[in-house]
Amino acid sequence: MHETAPLLQATNVTKKYHGEAVVKNISFETNTGQVTAILGPSGSGKSTFLRALALLEPIDGGEIRFEGQLVGQIQKRGRRVNASERQLASHRAAIGMVFQSFNLFPHMSVEQNITLALKVHRRGTTSENRHTADSILQKVGLSGFSTKFPSELSGGQQQRVAIARALALGPKIMLFDEPTSALDPELVREVLKVMESLAEQGMTMIVVTHEVGFAKNVASRAILFDRGEIVEDLPPEQFFSPGNSERTRTFLEHVL
């Protein structure tokens, strides 16, 4: 059973803010190596759903399983309750998250940003971790940047460091929330290239994005979100084909 369990599986997930559901009863699963692009209008719940998958938001209904194991909730006296922050911490280590606004730690050098998680999870000696940081930095095309501070980097470089930081613990899946939306247009390419090479190396990814090119060429699956629901879930060739549903066409006309 466990070999066949999806890598990440959300079942009937609901998330409410102030009594109003912004993610409505969503079921979604993804397997190793799949690259999913999530598109949809602003305010449709894409970020909220991604944060729920990253175990950063307690959910109000449904469940999330990672490799078949229930995460985010625990059984307590026969009832399911949300896990505490302490319990969630170890589960989160297997899931990498990249944010629209980078969220690098400004008081730490690039290397310290990358090795912090290794340090707190006691994953290796200082010199081993420095090595890990160097090799990940090479992957994102930033060799030699380890002593720089975030304030000394361009937006594109910062986002690549944020990707490197998320990769440090060796996550099995990477979640990206509009990773290029805060970037100047000329810096978008370098970040997408890093994501593309990650996908080529077989990384499982879920990417909320408005980059149609990326969704078409890199993703193996495209999803349309609308008002807290998945309204379309297709291979990109079909998703972007003219014969697609009215709703998707309307949305795409809007972005393009």
Added chain:
Amino acid sequence: MSFDPSLYFEALFSKSYLKGAVTAITLAVLVQVAAVILGFFLALGRESKNTLVRGLSAAYVWLFRAVPALLILILIWNALPQLLPVMKEAWFSPYIAAFLGLTLLETALMAEIIRSALASIPSGQLLAARALGLKPWSAIWHVQIPQMIRVAIPPTGNQFINMVKMTSLASVISLQELLYTAAQDVSRTFSYAEYYSAAATYYLVLVSLFMVAQSWAERKYSWDSSTSKRLSRVSRGRKETQNA
């Protein structure tokens, strides 16, 4: 009556003024350190999910922001021993009373400074720390405290400079700090100008020294690679001299 420089210099370099200055400084440092630590927890208390903790923390801040320092000192020194017999014993010195009173006050003010410093950290910082699997205290320690410190340094420095001066209030509970020492000389000789100027000179020098320290601390927290290199060179240099 004219200003007699020899009286002034005699006081300035006398043991009793130096001792008064040491009393003022150690008291100010101890109060400030205690208030930073207690104020940090009080600030967390004000943001607590627990309503009772939040209410009590807010009440504390409200109370000690309202009552004047002088009144608190007199209450602690004169009223407290009437209520609690242990406070009548010899260990309860003016120094301890002043430490207690000023710490109670300063904690409330530091809590407000720390609270707004914490609030100034973008919410994405904590989110990123949690996404990396940092436990709550680990995120506070590695991510929030360092960023909080940078924002809190300037107002805390100002608080400390104020605290150095505030210790003079403890002269009313007969703590032998600078003002008390000068006032005693004055009451013997009526040479107001000379003795009070000597005390004022001490404050001037002390406060100037701390202003230099404050700007050094602000520079240390500039978060770029040139500062980080310069500082590690400085600390390495220091280590090497220690080893030599």
